[in-house]
Amino acid sequence: MSAPTHRTAAALAGRRVWLCDLDGTLVDSAPAHEAAFRTALAEISPGLLGSFEYGAHAGASTRQVVRELGVDPALAERVVGRKQRLYRAYVRDGAVAVLPGARRLLTLLTGRGHAAYLVTSASRESAAGVLRACALSGYFRGVLTADDVPYGKPDPRFYRRACQAWAVDPASAVVLEDSAHGVASAVGAGLLTLQVHGGAPADGAVPVRDLEEIVSLLESETPGTGVDPVG
Structure with missing residues (x-):
């Protein structure tokens, strides 16, 4: 030893x-989390998608990541909810x-x-x-x-x-x-x-x-x- x-x-x-x-x-779970974030951002806040790097946020909660990205507060809960629903669907499909x-x-x-x-x-x-x-x-x-x-x-x-x-x-x-x-x-x-x-x-x-x-x-x-x- x-x-x-x-x-x-x-x-x-x-x-x-x-x-x-x-x-x-x-x-x-990183691939599933990243895919869920990217889809949610593309649908709701596409202007932030280009600067998103999942690795920089590893270990943070979904709400923390959304805050750190600077998502418009009026859209933040929509992004959080959509990301979580997508991720949970990936989990059910065996992606984790x-x-x-x-x-x-x-x-x-x-x-x-x-x-x-x-x-x-x-x-x-x-x-x-x-x-x-x-x-x-x-x-x-x-x-x-x-x-x-x-x-x-x-x-x-x-x-x-x-x-x-x-x-x-x-x-x-x-x-x-x-x-x-x-x-x-x-x-x-x-x-x-x-x-x-x-x-x-x-x-x-x-x-x-x-x-x-x-x-x-x-x-x-x-x-x-x-x-x-x-x-």
Whole structure:
């Protein structure tokens, strides 16, 4: 085990609460989100379509993205509603897939009696649709969405609210995120934060290649966990 990997494994030791992001972390939803945004903008606010880059807004809620784009306030709710309806239709059609290692990681956590919670910038209806379509609902003890909090990632209050909601001691928890927005929220709340599937590591995050690497780190703590590699 390399020195950085050993340090990461040591940091995880004894942490029994996992606060997990959804989009880009556990499921591959970026193409569906981007397509929904582009169609909604093209239909309602086409002048903004040329400057839209989904990657710059990853981790933000739909309403945050619409505000950041400068959509006319008179049109904002129409864009939000249309984008969400389109995205939910894509989800129902199977356009969002579970990322490699996600089910294996969640199975390992629950099998060891760890608590997994979902902390997502998605709306409650969209998050529920993804969990249902991807058969991930049963892994989480609680779900916090953009509908439940009046501020979003990267605001640290998003993750602070999650800790308050579930009486989580930050010293016993680890956050799993992919985006700079999500990392900033979690790190700002004083939480150990693993960043997966990212490019350049965001400030304060512990970079991890992918979910399979996290599974390997956890399995190395206790040989022979007996977890099926369901991927």
